[in-house]
Amino acid sequence: MEGVYLHLKPIRGREDSMKQPGSPLSRLVRDARRYTAVAAVLGAAVSHPVPLRADTTPLTILDPNLQVTVELGTGLSQPIGIVFLGLNDYLVLEKASGQIKRVINRVIQPTPVLDLAVNSNSERGLLSMVLHPSFPDVPFAFVRWTESNTGADSGVVGEVPLIGNRVDRYIWDGSKSTLTFDRNLIMLRSRQTDNVGLPGHPGTTNANEQGNHNGGVLRFGPDGKLFLFMGDQGRRGWMQNLPNGPFLTAPFQDDTFGGPMPDNAHLSGVILRLNTDGTAPADNPFFAAGAAMGGEVGENIKKIYSYGHRNGFGMAFDPYSVGSLWETENADDAYSELNRVIPGMNGGWVQLAGPLSRISDWKFIETTQFGSALQQVRYPPTRAAYTSALALSRMFMLSGATYVDPDLSWRYEIGPAGTTFVKGAALGEEYD
Template identity: 50%
Template sequence: MNEGHSRTVVPRRGNPVVPSGSPGADPAPRRARRRARAGIAVLALVASGLPLTVATPASAEEDGPTMLDRRLAVRTAATGLVSPTGLAHIGDDDMLVIEKTTGRVQRVVDGTVAGTALDLAVNSASERGLLGIALHPRFPADPGVYLYWTESTTGADTTAIGETPLLGNRVDRFEWNGSTLTFDRNLIRIRAPQEDAGQPARGNHNGGVIAFGRDRKLYVFTGDLGRRGHLQNLTCGPTAVCPGPTVPDDQFGGPQPDSTHLSGVVLRLDDDGGTPRDNPFFRAGRAMGGEVGATVQKIFSYGHRNGFGMAVDPDTGYVWMQENGDDSFSEINRLEPGMNGGWIQIAGPVRRVGQFKEIETTFGGQNLQQLRWPPANIADSPIEALRRLHMLPGAHYSDPEFSWKWEVAPGGMGFLDSRKLGPQFEGDLFMGAATGALEGGYLFRFNLTGNGRKIAVDDPRLADRVADNLAKHEITESESLLIGRDFGTVTDIETDPDGNLSVLSLTNGTVYTVYRR
């Protein structure tokens, strides 16, 4: 942490925001290719459903990450980074890496930090800080570099919970001149503080991952930020029971989604911050009018809790996102225009709502990290849960494509857009851990079905697309998906210019390269 050093605060320049649509109403069919089902060399499948036996791993570096498929190995590509949360390849052996706690965008050339391209004054309390990076789809012809970060009110880095503006999470566009980044414009400001009466102030659930879709629109994810309003499927507010009077979310208003209560959503924006007219709630927002309507127009999907990974399938254009539970039901979702993910009424498949309630009312904090709506309020049946959802005009509920019964803390994720590792890995989705101690810092690999809409499974125990693991942070029933260990906390996964897989570790301050042996 580089707390206390002074720097220039980025100037504030507002930008109109306009609603937009989908990653592609008719996504192109997934590339025709044969997805080999060669075993991951990790297991011997046990029909009884007992935990599987892990084979001897193939490691490329002593005391470093390990690949469990003998066709693959891993090496260190860059080290010496401080709490890195995202990377963007800007050339061969040339990348920008963002650091959560220092607010710095570091340029890494040939594995060495070559200099600081930008230094932002960040509030990095809890899960705040410099969190997301995306290059303009036409980069470098368009030099735009987009950052999601939490602003400090002091002009210096801080970890004090209160030292951020109300709209302290922001997405800004900067321009790359070959050596440094220069501020161009602000696209949107999003709430940061969680200072609600009757409970401790928090700095978590900021989300922060951003990505350009194949439609050249910017997808921005922000977590629920501790809000308890319409976008968390509470039509009457945080403490009310519907039908009945509506209760404000906090001292700033709500529960309607104005600009200070925009949370638990994926936004879809033009590259200048405008709102695309084909966004799923554009017409609904126009009918609502005012600040609430303009906010709703920006939303692509809502009803999300929090997460650290988002990735765009290069074959289909579908946007995928992982979502962390509290104590139960981590999720992987394929986002759909107008999707309601169900939070806080539902986590995991709606048919499992009874298990969701049982775990959250008997384990851990038993408060869903928010005292105003305790887990005892969770519905007692799938029908009741679905009836409670706050459905914006045109919204629809979608179950996750994959989930774990107990929270496993998934982290950064990305698709392999290359045949470099072998055709059996091309187009696969890789996902790491959000907590480095979990299973030594796992790396999962997911194969998709031919149309790219579902996760394909070979293990019969996963036919329902739910891993019934036995405890929190335990991976029973998903061993067949495990392809690597000891990566620590994984915050980003990208295909590098050589066609290999870049895996970014926050805890190790390292970029790793997964390559074919």
């Protein structure tokens, strides 16, 4: 699919599990004049066919005052993101080619500003980019991508390092239209080897490798810190609320590379908050807990802002409520979520998805419909708790962690994607 399309609509939708009428979300849903969601449909985001799920709804503009316009009709392949440098001057990220292209006055410039050797299998690839808050005075650009281990672009599931989901910092030169590598900030898990048997646990392997659940969204917060959403990568350990991993008997580890502790190969299902050099801010919610723990695991815990997340593609800060971070989260089959993320939040996955009050319905759907699986054979949905009290008691709670229900959820997976807020009257005075 080629072209860049903008689809604009007010935030509305099913309010299956909204909180109290005066909550921030209820105001957000009701007041479409102030809060407007912008979804950028930028071509196919995944390279494999996705089966239809219940509640599949065609994209529709709900506000007659907004319309779709075609910005570019040709010249792009799997565009996945736009970063604006100025008026009529922006960069477009291509997921599978690993290229970042500059567009000036609707003309794609002849030479890409960056070309990375990506692995684009499933949800991998060139995934996100943000500019430093003081750009261009501080000319840093931060890029989130999945590297290929072949030195060239690849769509083969196994052609990726174990730890190959990267966040790198580049230096922008506007006169030359180039991004020059400066430093790596963090390396995260990218290869899921759950088709390899773990000694002591026969019959718990997946049939094939998978390349999904990489998350990938980067955002700068109003505090100047870099926020990163990392999907769960199919891991089943501390960050997925399994203190002993997925097994009931020893060895108590996640996979053939270790776990369940969040070492470098198992730091997943998290939102990280980083300084612009990749270090952990001292005011992070679990900084003290990580410092007390020490070692590789402790250093990783110091970087965590929230955990207990499955996978998601949308994350944005509310400009009218400084510091409020909103995140969309994809379900397996039941209870996609919209979350207002607070420091130290535990989102509850894999003990449940959706609100605690719906846990029995979530388990019913996951155990009776759509294949009855939670991606991993080693932790099937039949193992999930039957009651909210039991689910809470099973969660892995770091010191300072708080479980938080989603502010909005859908009973069936709807595949929520990118999300943002609009501030100002660019779309019309009625939206300011």
